[in-house]
Amino acid sequence: MAELVQEHGAQHGSTGISNAKLGMWLFLGSECLLFGGLISTYMLYRGRVGDGPTPMQIFDIPFTSVSSFVLLMSSLTMVLAVSAATKADDRSTELWLTVTALLGATFVGGQVYEFTAFYNEGLGFSTSLFASSFYVLTGFHGVHVTVGIIMLFALVAMIKRNRIPGSKSETVEMIGLYWHFVDIVWIVIFTLIYLIPV
């Protein structure tokens, strides 16, 4: 294909736009619709608590605030990893990617603790419409973070073995875009679900 050019291993079409990046932004745009649906469902059902506990009775705002802060800081370490990758500094890239993954794992650990605490306080998955929509929304987000952590550790292993096909910095940037997206979704969830009283 004559129009196709290789630039540091990254494939670009005739527009000069990276195909991988274009695909990632399209994917993130479609993810907005997925999380939009889940957030809307929660907003619709958050008052339907039945006989179960209400959001204000079970939410632990100081704990969730710390979790949110941890995830926010993981976005900083991720962008530092992208910056290091752009400078072809493999050691710093591996370090920041590992720190990002560990911060993400801390967040997921906090979510598992939170779910366990809620369950012990009587909020099962099918206790009420509020419970179901809450667990589905935050659970989906947690799965996204977990997938991100797996991708980060896999990326570190691939960089160590020099097994990344194409542009290393672009690959790190793509994983970075996904990670930041997970962070911005939590920014919305934290405000709309935790901080606004029912």
Added chain:
Amino acid sequence: MTEQHAHEEHGMSNAGYVRIALILAAITALEVSTYYVDFGPLFMPALMVMMVVKFVMVVSYFMHLKFDKRVFSVMFYAGLFLAIFVYAVALSSFKFFIA
């Protein structure tokens, strides 16, 4: 285009990223304070503004959308606004039919 050139195109240093992160942390602290301090009628608008500011800062600076090609912004914000529009209509129709 060299990798260094590509980095410069993004237009931010590591110190710049740390500054953005500090601003985000400060806004988060302010958000959490609304849970404990009575902001009166300003509560909801203040919370919404802070959420949008954090969202836009992460997307613009950490995701480099501010420094990248415009087509990426169009793709992402098109998905975002389509989501907001579709679900705003869906939620208002629920309100309408329940009322």
